[in-house]
Every structure is written in C-alpha cells, then in structure tokens.
Amino acid sequence: MLATHAFAAQNATSPLGPFNFERRDPGNKDVVIDILYCGVCHSDLHQIRDEWGGSIFPMVPGHEIVGRVTRVGSGVKGFKTGDIAGVGCFVDSCRVCPSCKAGLEQYCEQGMTGTYNSYERDGKTPTYGGYSTQIVVDEAYVLHIPAGLPLEGVAPLLCAGITTYSPLKEWKVGKGHKLGVLGLGGLGHMAVKLGASFGAEVTMLSSSPSKEADAKRLGAHQFALTSDEKGLAKFKNYFDFIIDTVSAPHSLPFYLQLLNRDGTIILVGAPPAPHQLPGFDILLKRRRVAGSLIGGIKETQEMLDYCGKNKIVSDVEVIPIQDINKAYERMLKGDVKYRFVIDIASLKK
Ligand code: NAP
Ligand code: ZN
DSSP states (O other): OEEEEEEEBSSTTSOOEEEEEEEOOOOTTEEEEEEEEEEEOHHHHHHHTTSSSOOOSSBOOOOOEEEEEEEEOTTOOSOOTTOEEEEOSEEEOOSSSHHHHTTOGGGOTTOOEESSSSBOTTSSSBOOOSSBSEEEEEGGGOEEOOTTSOHHHHGGGGTHHHHHHHHHHHTTOOTTOEEEEEOOSHHHHHHHHHHHHTTOEEEEEESOGGGHHHHHHHTOSEEEETTOHHHHHTTTTOEEEEEEOOOSOOOHHHHHTTEEEEEEEEEOOOOSSOOOOOHHHHHTTTOEEEEOOSOOHHHHHHHHHHHHHHTOOOOEEEEEGGGHHHHHHHHHTTOOSSEEEEETHHHHO
8 A cells, every 4th residue: 555645634624634545556557646736726725625515535636746657567558657647526437427528527427536526436435536646547547648838837738728628628618709798806817818828809797896807818809897887787788608717605696697699607516505597587698608627538638738828727836735825715706816736745745
C-alpha cells in the first residue's frame, strides 16, 4: 500500500485538516501519479458541507489534478514514468453501458466513480481526491497534458475547463452567436476564454462590479451588472446562449428573459436548491433550458489538446494547502481570481 498525506473534512461542519491514508498498490492497468497541483472547485465546497446530500466522510476533495507519473502497472500502454498526467472528476465507470461506450462516462448508467466522495466499483472502497500527495488511477481515466503550459494553470482545465468546453461544443457555440456567461468564477472565466476563442460574442453577466476589467481582459466583449436592471434592459431577448455557472440560488426567470427566440440557457452551476421554472418564460419564445455535466475522457483530452495548441490556461491564485479553509471563505464571497490551485508541495513538507 502507498502511504499518502492529505487534507480532509471529517464531517460537514469541520474545517479541512491533515489526514493520512493508503492508496492501493498499482494494479496491471494503474498509473501512480505524484500530485503537483490540484484546483479548488466550488463542488468541493458543496460536498464537504454536504449541501447536495449523501456526502461520505472523511472526505479528501479535489478533482482538478495534475502530476508526474512515478510508476505504471505492467499492462499500461499509454503512460510511462516521468510523464505529466491529469485526472478529472471521475476515475472509473461501468465501461459497458451506452453512455460509457459513447465516450460519455460522466453519464454512466451505473453511475461514474467520482474521484472523491464516491466508492470504487466494489461499492465499498471510498475514493479520495487530489488534495493529497499521490493518486492511483486506471490509465483509461488518466489524461495526457500537452507540453508548454504552466501546470498550475492546467489543473483547473480538468473540471472548470471541460465543464464549459463540453456544452459550448455540444451546442456548436461560435462565430455569429451571442453568448452570455453568468457568474465570473472558476467555470465562468473558462467559459469566457473558450467562448471568445470559438468566435462567439461574449457578454459577462456578473454580480461583481469589480470584475469588469478582468472580464474584458479574459476575452469578454461586453460586461453587464446583474443588479443593474436598467443596464440589463438592453439585453432583453438578446442572447442565443447563456451558460449559467452560478453556485448559489438565483432567479432563472430573470435570465430566461434575456434569451432570444430559440435561445438556450445551459445550466452548469449546481446550487443546492431547485430552480423555479415558469412555463411562460420558455414557451413564449420557444426557449430551451438545458444542463451539462463535465465531459467524457475523449472530449477532455480533446479540450486539453485544444488548450495546448491555443495556449489557454486558467488564471490562478496558487495557495499552500494550509490556506484551504480561508480560500473556501473567499470563494463563498465570490472573491476568486479565478481559481485557487493548491501547490501540493506544501503537503509534502
Ligand atoms: P466559483 O468559482 O465560486 O464561481 C461562482 C460564481 O458565481 C461567483 O464567482 C459569482 O460570480 C457567482 N455567484 C456566486 N454566488 C452568487 C449569488 N448569490 N448570486 C449571483 N452570483 C453568484 O464556482 P465554480 O467552481 O465556478 O462552480 C460554479 C458552480 O458550478 C458550482 O455550483 C459547482 O458545483 C458547479 N459545477 C458544476 C459542474 C458540472 O459538471 N455541471 C462542474 C463543476 C462545477 P460573480 O461575482 O461574477 O457574480
Ligand atoms: Zn469541479
């Protein structure tokens, strides 16, 4: 077994603190990764506070993982010692259902195995995430990291990047489209970068006036303050797509009215409480409400290669693990620029 240091939450109200556990010895198909950086996703916060229900404790969060391969099983073909590798939101799935066969493992009909807050396929071994010194993952669920990108900026691509890339691709958002991005945090800033890179006209819809200059620097063509009703009036019936990344409860009807005929709001944010959905706001303009969950392994690799080619990474604030609880407090206030990333070296001291 591989002795592993980590930070964990012991229950839904405790702060994260040091936790030691053992990873399995690598099997035939397994890759052992010495973790260098792990991004901090708002989903980590929802889950350690048990906001979605069913949380498994102790919990070692983290699903935006980048590191160096230190060992591979004898049957591993795609990775070798020394490679830089990534792990995202899941580490296994049933592999045989139609979704898995289509490369959409995130929609596995048996349920994917989450990188943390989940159980291995045996249904009883808990999974522990990337706020830890190393991880052991079947190579079929490990990503190749393109060369030439700063690794701390790559880590958030494994969740925030793919979660926004996948729906933009699915709905073919690009040139000629007006895209609204709701919420400028980890997901939102990747939606701005990717949407602009695909050629869409991007408007940042934010509750924070202080983020306007950054939104434009990240690639947004316009900025609108969601609290400014007058300013928003000009965006009524305007957008072809809105990608909604907001983590807290908010009014969907309000934003539905900003969609044009046949416009689509894509929900990626996962607030704990259900949305209100008045039929009239949808049917009067044949609008659509859609959702999207991360992305499959094949598409995640495609996204990483795209980001490698186009030099797209996340804007990050690197923190030692000891600052994680403070970072969560800032995240709750929307004070994220635009992803916290843990330098895992701070766990190894
Ligand atoms: P984040 O970095 O905290 O960003 C969320 C942003 O939402 C904030 O920066 C803020 O932007 C806005 N916001 C927060 N509270 C708000 C409120 N009360 N009213 C209006 N706006 C508010 O979070 P994240 O990591 O990007 O994650 C966003 C959400 O997506 C979370 O719920 C997370 O669980 C979910 N998620 C879903 C998937 C998926 O596969 N679908 C994957 C990853 C994460 P402004 O300051 O600009 O308003
Ligand atoms: Zn995430």
